[in-house]
Amino acid sequence: MDGQEVRKVVIAGGGTAGWIAAAALSRQLGRLLDITLVESDEIGTVGVGESTIPTARSFNALLGLDEREFMRATQATFKLGIAFEDWARLGDRYLHSFGQIGTSTWIADFHHFWLEARARRIAGGLGDYCFELQAAEAGKFATGPDAAINYAYHLDATLYGRYLRERSERQGVSRVEGKIGQVEQDPESGFIRALVLESGARIEGDLFIDCTGFRGLLIEQTLKAGYEDWGQWLATDSALAVQTGSVGPALPYTRAIAHEAGWQWRIPLQHRVGNGLVYSSAHMDDDAAQALLMAKLEGDALTEPRVIRYRTGRRRKTWEKNCVALGLASGFVEPLESTSIHLIMIAVTRLMQMFPFSGISEPVVRRFNDQAQNELERIRDFIILHYKLTERDDSAFWRQCRDMDVPATLADRIGLFREAGFAYQASDDLFRVDSWVQVMLGQRLEPLGNHQVSRLMPPERMQQSLADLKSKIAAAVQRMPTHQDFIEQYCAPIPA
Ligand SMILES: Cc1cc2nc3c(=O)[nH]c(=O)nc-3n(C[C@H](O)[C@H](O)[C@H](O)COP(=O)(O)OP(=O)(O)OC[C@H]3O[C@@H](n4cnc5c(N)ncnc54)[C@H](O)[C@@H]3O)c2cc1C
Numbered sequence: 047m048d049g050q051e052v053r054k055v056v057i058a059g060g061g062t063a064g065w066i067a068a069a070a071l072s073r074q075l076g077r078l079l080d081i082t083l084v085e086s087d088e089i090g091t092v093g094v095g096e097s098t099i100p101t102a103r104s105f106n107a108l109l110g111l112d113e114r115e116f117m118r119a120t121q122a123t124f125k126l127g128i129a130f131e132d133w134a135r136l137g138d139r140y141l142h143s144f145g146q147i148g149t150s151t152w153i154a155d156f157h158h159f160w161l162e163a164r165a166r167r168i169a170g171g172l173g174d175y176c177f178e179l180q181a182a183e184a185g186k187f188a189t190g191p192d193a194a195i196n197y198a199y200h201l202d203a204t205l206y207g208r209y210l211r212e213r214s215e216r217q218g219v220s221r222v223e224g225k226i227g228q229v230e231q232d233p234e235s236g237f238i239r240a241l242v243l244e245s246g247a248r249i250e251g252d253l254f255i256d257c258t259g260f261r262g263l264l265i266e267q268t269l270k271a272g273y274e275d276w277g278q279w280l281a282t283d284s285a286l287a288v289q290t291g292s293v294g295p296a297l298p299y300t301r302a303i304a305h306e307a308g309w310q311w312r313i314p315l316q317h318r319v320g321n322g323l324v325y326s327s328a329h330m331d332d333d334a335a336q337a338l339l340m341a342k343l344e345g346d347a348l349t350e351p352r353v354i355r356y357r358t359g360r361r362r363k364t365w366e367k368n369c370v371a372l373g374l375a376s377g378f379v380e381p382l383e384s385t386s387i388h389l390i391m392i393a394v395t396r397l398m399q400m401f402p403f404s405g406i407s408e409p410v411v412r413r414f415n416d417q418a419q420n421e422l423e424r425i426r427d428f429i430i431l432h433y434k435l436t437e438r439d440d441s442a443f444w445r446q447c448r449d450m451d452v453p454a455t456l457a458d459r460i461g462l463f464r465e466a467g468f469a470y471q472a473s474d475d476l477f478r479v480d481s482w483v484q485v486m487l488g489q490r491l492e493p494l495g496n497h498q499v500s501r502l503m504p505p506e507r508m509q510q511s512l513a514d515l516k517s518k519i520a521a522a523v524q525r526m527p528t529h530q531d532f533i534e535q536y537c538a539p540i541p542a
Pocket residue numbers: 058059060061062063064084085086087089090091092093094095096097098203224225226227257258259260261263285322354356372373374375381384385386387388
């Protein structure tokens with residue numbers, strides 16, 4: 047494709063994506079590369095994206111972050127899952143936790159045994175057998191070198207960007223402030239050669255990372271990589287975000303509360319709560335959305351509500367010529383399962399693993415794009431699942447979701463679970479079997495069957511082992527401190 051050596055990396059954009067890329071590349075490959083990041087204070091960042099999933103912990107380790115320092119700097123709290131309220135029916139509530147549920151055998155996952163126990167009327171709720179879920183419901187949390195608990199973070203997006211910027215600059219990244227006015231391409235190959243700022247400054251590079259957000263200044267406006275729209279499955283296209291003061295102890299989970307034309311998030315941080323209303327503009331106008339959001343706030347608003355427009359879908363090629371798009375520039379599946387920051391982290395990791403030091407080649411680009419597509423499509427299916435499996439009939443939005451056709455890959459999964467209780471984690475699938483099961487059952491998809499190996503277990507033994515597991519989990523949760531107390535002793539910001 048272009049046999050030119052790659053040494054000079056230029057990152058366009060300094061939102062979460064830009065600074066994650068800068069921090070990771072400078073930490074892992076900084077001695078081999080020359081890295082510059084361009085950002086515009088005038089344009090600013092999207093300013094949302096505060097709920098993460100557990101993969102953020104391993105990525106933080108890759109960045110060499112100290113957890114307490116990171117949490118203090120970003121006013122972070124711990125997250126054990128997401129509570130879904132009013133999704134399948136008004137009044138419903140379930141928690142999609144990050145925990146493992148029970149113990150599976152190599153023939154059948156735990157939920158098959160649980161379904162059997164439920165049919166025999168000797169089972170508690172599925173969540174009784176998940177430590178993280180019980181800890182979340184009790185508002186408890188603890189971690190440490192010996193603690194086996196799977197968790198993620200809620201963090202302040204602006205503080206996170208600032209924190210990563212400081213580290214990146216210490217690790218040798220040059221930051222340039224200014225607005226990119228023009229993108230210069232090689233007339234023959236179409237490769238990007240330089241970014242020209244409105245100030246006239248010219249920044250040359252071998253590889254460009256497009257982190258310019260929804261506008262995709264390099265990948266789309268310049269290279270026309272194309273966009274696949276997923277609006278027929280994911281109908282929301284707008285969000286309103288506002289921050290409020292905390293009114294009580296921070297919950298160790300995100301809340302996702304469905305409303306007549308979308309859903310509302312509540313993300314508890316140490317110093318405030320992030321709130322947002324996600325909606326379909328075809329079913330609710332901005333004024334009605336704002337009125338609904340403001341009516342449902344629990345604390346005093348600290349900021350003015352801001353409307354954010356988006357188009358769910360994916361960039362057809364996230365790597366095109368010598369440009370790799372990350373973050374919102376690469377696509378957006380909507381924030382329901384907090385997967386965007388994860389997707390940035392996984393894409394940066396893949397880029398570092400496949401880094402084209404001696405020139406960009408077609409097979410590398412193809413492999414990168416194929417993996418990105420597979421991962422994103424599996425996440426897309428998981429998110430559509432929440433909408434499709436609704437029984438709500440109270441608004442045009444929910445009726446549309448309930449009646450829509452879904453991608454064949456998802457229709458197959460739903461069919462498999464309905465018929466036989468089977469759920470699986472495909473390769474490139476971020477979500478584990480426990481996640482699929484929690485959401486399918488939480489959304490009232492009732493399997494007609496389950497693996498018959500579970501019937502071989504005598505009822506008394508089944509009852510005893512479920513009771514033992516439940517009481518072991520309850521006792522462990524009982525011994526834990528509250529989430530709020532744990533944060534205060536573990537990572538509260540040190541007063542200046
Ligand atoms: C409503 C909503 C809720 C979300 N919630 C979550 C969540 O809970 N969890 C999660 O993981 N993700 C979430 N996301 C996604 C998350 O916000 C993004 O993935 C993340 O913030 C990365 O954004 P970004 O860096 O790609 O873009 P931005 O933050 O938009 O950054 C773009 C950067 O490019 C710069 N730029 C643009 N044009 C120019 C130019 N011409 N010259 C110079 N600089 C330029 C800007 O100044 C800025 O620095 C959410 C997104 C939305 C819309």
